[in-house]
Amino acid sequence: MDVVERFVRYAKVSSKSRNEKEFSLLIKDDLEKLGFEIFIDNAGEKVGGNTGNVFGRLKGNSDKKPLLFCAHMDTVEPCDGINPIIEDGIIKSDGTTILSADCKSGIATIIEAIKEVIDSNEERGDIEVLFTICEEVGLLGAKFFDFNKVKAREAFTVDTGGDAGIITIKGPYHHIIEAEFIGKASHAGNAPEKGISAIQMAARAIDNMNLLKIDEETTANIGTIEGGSATNVVAESCKIKLEARSLSEDKLKKQVDSMLKAINEAANYFSGDVKINEYLEYPGFSLKEDSPIKEMFAKACENLSIDYFEKNSRGGADTHFFPESIEATTISCGMSNVHSTEEFISVKNLIDTKNLIAELIRLA
Ligand SMILES: [Zn+2]
Structure with missing residues (x-):
């Protein structure tokens, strides 16, 4: 499976806010096959949903720093019967639903990048993932997640538009x-x-x-x-x-x-x-001038010859609920026209984002 196949497979499973259970079990299974230990919390009970946040940890094979990657499992509607169509390097829906690149592209690129690093037997630190529920209805999954479980002090949420290579410096x-x-x-x-x-x-x-x-x-x-x-x-x-x-x-x-x-x-x-x-x-967030994750992301872009951009966000993301003890930001995954039936993502952006995430794991 490559990142495009993985994305299409995830996009087809409906997961509107508070109904993420079927999708959560699919990615739990995928992560367990990669060797992750999975914990699903009780945030769903607190917000009237049918499942909780999926948190996973994969033990590293070196003394590299642990890193956490986050994305949300839920989508806006209409999201039943998503039928992704690939044409000229662009993936879109058939026009009757959203595509759910927001945020299945984040989840697919994270999992595929991790698989790539594992398969190539490279050195890596512990890798943690947090796939949240109910982001679209007020970041509720992240709000009710117990961040004490997290070992990583550095985290990337993969959940903003624009081409791969964009890092959020401030969120409102x-x-x-x-x-x-x-x-x-x-x-x-x-x-x-x-x-x-x-x-x-x-x-x-x-x-x-x-x-x-x-x-x-x-x-x-x-x-x-x-x-x-x-x-x-x-x-x-x-x-x-x-x-x-x-x-x-x-x-x-x-x-x-x-x-x-x-x-x-x-x-x-x-x-x-x-x-x-x-x-x-x-709450808002802002990266420090000498933020280590900013430097790491810039280096990953440089190594892969991907243009690096900094931006201030006007919208929210799960990053906002990360505690101050974890340096966190939101990076782009290439999704466009989100929250509409015109939503699309390019194959190039899926591949670039996946490569950037794998490079971040190598640079940790
Ligand atoms: Zn999103």
């Missing part, structure tokens, strides 16, 4: 705010003056917010709004759901504080009420 902090404005219902024709409009409160709050691109590192958005029941009723309730992201923890705090201030001020202005639920969806 991501904060969610859910607010429900509570006014007072009244007949809009007979006694509107007795009512308090929750929709007006939401409108004032939103109008007083700084939104969308705040600066080079910070963004904010109103995701959803719902409220009211009929034109003849002064709306009693209006709910809004918002997010803010920033590569800087300080800037995120400032943005979130200003959004909360606008929400509270609007409720006060109309003498209404507001219930707020806000939380950090996931």
Whole structure:
């Protein structure tokens, strides 16, 4: 089997978030055949899924450093009956489903790279893998994984778009705010003056917010709004759901504080009420200037004549939940147009990513 065959085999097994069991058993079996000791945790029980995170360790045959590779098992929908088509060096779906290169390309390249290093009898340190559940629904698998099990102090998550050779230097902090404005219902024709409009409160709050691109590192958005029941009723309730992201923890705090201030001020202005639920969806991360994994990745690219690029991420990945004691980042695997039926990946990117991972194992 080569990396393309492995990818196609994995892509065909449906594994939407909270339903990763069938796929998890397939890769557990593949990893055990390579000599891995596998542990499946109970994160699935905590998030209402049918299986947990797959964590595996393969003992090394030298004193090289242990390394961990991570990718997620779950996918977005539509993902039933994925039928990958290979044409002119590009792998895509038949147009009725996603391809699931996000993130089966990560898993296939990791496992194939490890197999290659084992088969060639090269020196290697311990290799650990973490294949998570429920990444697409809030990084839940990584959030509930017990990282005390991990021996490696250096980790690569293989889960971002762009050609092989991209390393993420910073990932954002991501904060969610859910607010429900509570006014007072009244007949809009007979006694509107007795009512308090929750929709007006939401409108004032939103109008007083700084939104969308705040600066080079910070963004904010109103995701959803719902409220009211009929034109003849002064709306009693209006709910809004918002997010803010920033590569800087300080800037995120400032943005979130200003959004909360606008929400509270609007409720006060109309003498209404507001219930707020806000939380950090996931923390940010950033690699140090002299990060050893950055140097290692740059060296691997150089050895393989693959162009090396650094980028800041705007989205989340399992990397965000790695503890500070593990130096971790996200690297690309070549997936494109993810989360759509137009998703595709090139054969070249699958091979380059696999080769890079094998080279990282050699460089450890
Ligand atoms: Zn992904």
